[in-house]
Amino acid sequence: MLTASVLILATLAGYALLCAVKPFGPCRKCRGSGIREVRKGFKMCRRCHGQCYRLRVGRRLLNTSREIHRTGSR
Numbered sequence: 001m002l003t004a005s006v007l008i009l010a011t012l013a014g015y016a017l018l019c020a021v022k023p024f025g026p027c028r029k030c031r032g033s034g035i036r037e038v039r040k041g042f043k044m045c046r047r048c049h050g051q052c053y054r055l056r057v058g059r060r061l062l063n064t065s066r067e068i069h070r071t072g073s074r
């Protein structure tokens with residue numbers, strides 16, 4: 001049980017570090033290519049707008065919590 005908790009905490013810490021160091025990850029919809037294959041050919045990826053990268057979920061959480069804190073502590 002202790003090992004499992006440590007493992008989960010280590011994973012969370014690693015993900016938090018990853019979000020701090022590299023806030024952008026490759027887009028999952030287009031796998032970092034920026035274009036999507038559709039029936040008629042290729043289209044620009046709508047999820048990342050052709051930029052190949054998206055903001056990580058953890059980083060978005062951090063940004064949102066910062067925004068809430070900034071708005072509330074004025």
Ligand SMILES: [Zn+2]
Nearest residue numbers: 027030045048
């Ligand atoms: Zn994309």
